[in-house]
Amino acid sequence: MAEQPMLKFVKIERDMPEKREAGVRREDFHEIYAEYADAKAKEQASRCSQCGVPYCQSHCPLHNNIPDWLKLTAEGRLREAYEVSQATNTFPEICGRICPQDRLCEGNCVIEQSGHGTVTIGSVEKYITDTAWEEGWVMPITPKTERAESVGIIGAGPGGLAAADVLRRAGVQVTVYDRYDRAGGLLTYGIPGFKLEKDVVMRRNEQLEAGGVNFVLNCDVDADIFTSIRAEHDAVIIATGVYKSRDLSMPNGEAEGIEKAIDFLTASNRKSFGDEVADFDSGRLNAEGKRVVVIGGGDTAMDCVRTSIRQGATSVKCLYRRDRANMPGSQREVQNAEEEGVVFEWLSAPKGFTTEGDKVAGVMVQKMRLGAPDATGRQAPEVIEGADYVEEADLVIKALGFEPEDLPTLWDTDGLEVNRWGTIKAEYTTGKTALEGVYAVGDIVRGASLVVWAIRDGRDCADAILEQFNATTQVIAAE
Ligand SMILES: Cc1cc2nc3c(=O)[nH]c(=O)nc-3n(C[C@H](O)[C@H](O)[C@H](O)COP(=O)(O)OP(=O)(O)OC[C@H]3O[C@@H](n4cnc5c(N)ncnc54)[C@H](O)[C@@H]3O)c2cc1C
Ligand code: SF4
Numbered sequence: 001m002a003e004q005p006m007l008k009f010v011k012i013e014r015d016m017p018e019k020r021e022a023g024v025r026r027e028d029f030h031e032i033y034a035e036y037a038d039a040k041a042k043e044q045a046s047r048c049s050q051c052g053v054p055y056c057q058s059h060c061p062l063h064n065n066i067p068d069w070l071k072l073t074a075e076g077r078l079r080e081a082y083e084v085s086q087a088t089n090t091f092p093e094i095c096g097r098i099c100p101q102d103r104l105c106e107g108n109c110v111i112e113q114s115g116h117g118t119v120t121i122g123s124v125e126k127y128i129t130d131t132a133w134e135e136g137w138v139m140p141i142t143p144k145t146e147r148a149e150s151v152g153i154i155g156a157g158p159g160g161l162a163a164a165d166v167l168r169r170a171g172v173q174v175t176v177y178d179r180y181d182r183a184g185g186l187l188t189y190g191i192p193g194f195k196l197e198k199d200v201v202m203r204r205n206e207q208l209e210a211g212g213v214n215f216v217l218n219c220d221v222d223a224d225i226f227t228s229i230r231a232e233h234d235a236v237i238i239a240t241g242v243y244k245s246r247d248l249s250m251p252n253g254e255a256e257g258i259e260k261a262i263d264f265l266t267a268s269n270r271k272s273f274g275d276e277v278a279d280f281d282s283g284r285l286n287a288e289g290k291r292v293v294v295i296g297g298g299d300t301a302m303d304c305v306r307t308s309i310r311q312g313a314t315s316v317k318c319l320y321r322r323d324r325a326n327m328p329g330s331q332r333e334v335q336n337a338e339e340e341g342v343v344f345e346w347l348s349a350p351k352g353f354t355t356e357g358d359k360v361a362g363v364m365v366q367k368m369r370l371g372a373p374d375a376t377g378r379q380a381p382e383v384i385e386g387a388d389y390v391e392e393a394d395l396v397i398k399a400l401g402f403e404p405e406d407l408p409t410l411w412d413t414d415g416l417e418v419n420r421w422g423t424i425k426a427e428y429t430t431g432k433t434a435l436e437g438v439y440a441v442g443d444i445v446r447g448a449s450l451v452v453w454a455i456r457d458g459r460d461c462a463d464a465i466l467e468q469f470n471a472t473t474q475v476i477a478a479e
Contacts, residue, residue, distance in 0.1 A: 176216070292397065
């Protein structure tokens, strides 16, 4: 009788792809995990218990058919695994790399809950689609018919690009506008290469362009351009993300050497592309030879500390006002950062900065403890009196989160409704806004969120627009 290919979690231990040694990986911006060898991917996929109610699938925002593509991988039917995987996810190899799997699919894997260690879903997902690219299974976008309708998408991040992909495959004329010179949004200029190498993003941009998506880059959409985009297209999708950095209002907060995380990360990513970046070359946004303090405990802070290490900082410290268990960033990323030499100062909050002349010289830190839980059950940090100290620093990076820009004012559109956080009010599952023919997806609707949610929104919104168009079909060229 043929051997049962699945349920091997009892015999086979969880095994991630090899992680590069910390001393080696801190020298470059390459990804830190190697690819699975074929046999290893098969073996790890075979650990799946194929449970009747796959919680991994229900906790994946895209409801990926995970048990099926794991089984196909275990059986060596990789091309079919790829077909199933890409049916629900526009960028599986990107999600496989950067989804916080511990909070989504893998965190809800049933064998994890029985103490056997989760199936390495993200790594297998990445392996399947990387292999598909290598083998030439990722096909160009070739719509069966061309349609007359056109959609203008403002913002070339994962939300906008996922919508572009679905619409273009259906033959819609798609134009994506972005203020940057390269598409990809935060995949390109926010997230560092050690989590997501840039050629992985660029080949997707090229695939979309080759498939007929028209990109208008270096186009910062303002009120006039928004009006003309609306006039030009049958529907418009706003996918502009959230870029206004939260700030600290405290003594000497304007001193030289105190920088925003997004500026620091964008400069670093641009250098990795080989671009000239004046603020990096001048040393302003370069951590080399500096004592760096990063303020914040989210994923952006983790990316800043690890980027600083790679740029050759002499020391890197991360200040966070709660403790390790209560930080918003991924525990996996904290561990990676610690291995690379980052020091975390938990329960520490800034109250101002010391200076030498115009330049920052240190962060005035107050020590905190966690008080009683608030109405949400979260323990609020409280100051410990008399425990203040100064953390010396040459470069301070503020990674305190992002807020939306005020689009109704910037684009002079009274009818575009926003909620009290300034994010656009859009209908759940379609992205429809209060403005006729205008939709919105991704972070500009959700607030700072995740790539996988932006993809989900983009796909849902594209489906809703197609449904709308199909009510008045306008095919212009048959196959
Ligand atoms: C440093 C950092 C690390 C992150 N790490 C992770 C991670 O590991 N995993 C994860 O899942 N998520 C991560 N995220 C979150 C994730 O990147 C976002 O949730 C996701 O990119 C949102 O996609 P989006 O398409 O809505 O917007 P974005 O990716 O922000 O794209 C928006 C695009 O709109 C363009 N744009 C904005 N305004 C205009 C305008 N007026 N005119 C023209 N173009 C405009 C921008 O240039 C940009 O290209 C991270 C975020 C940051 C900042
Ligand atoms: S898209 Fe993200 S959450 Fe869904 S299966 Fe892949 S890694 Fe898990």
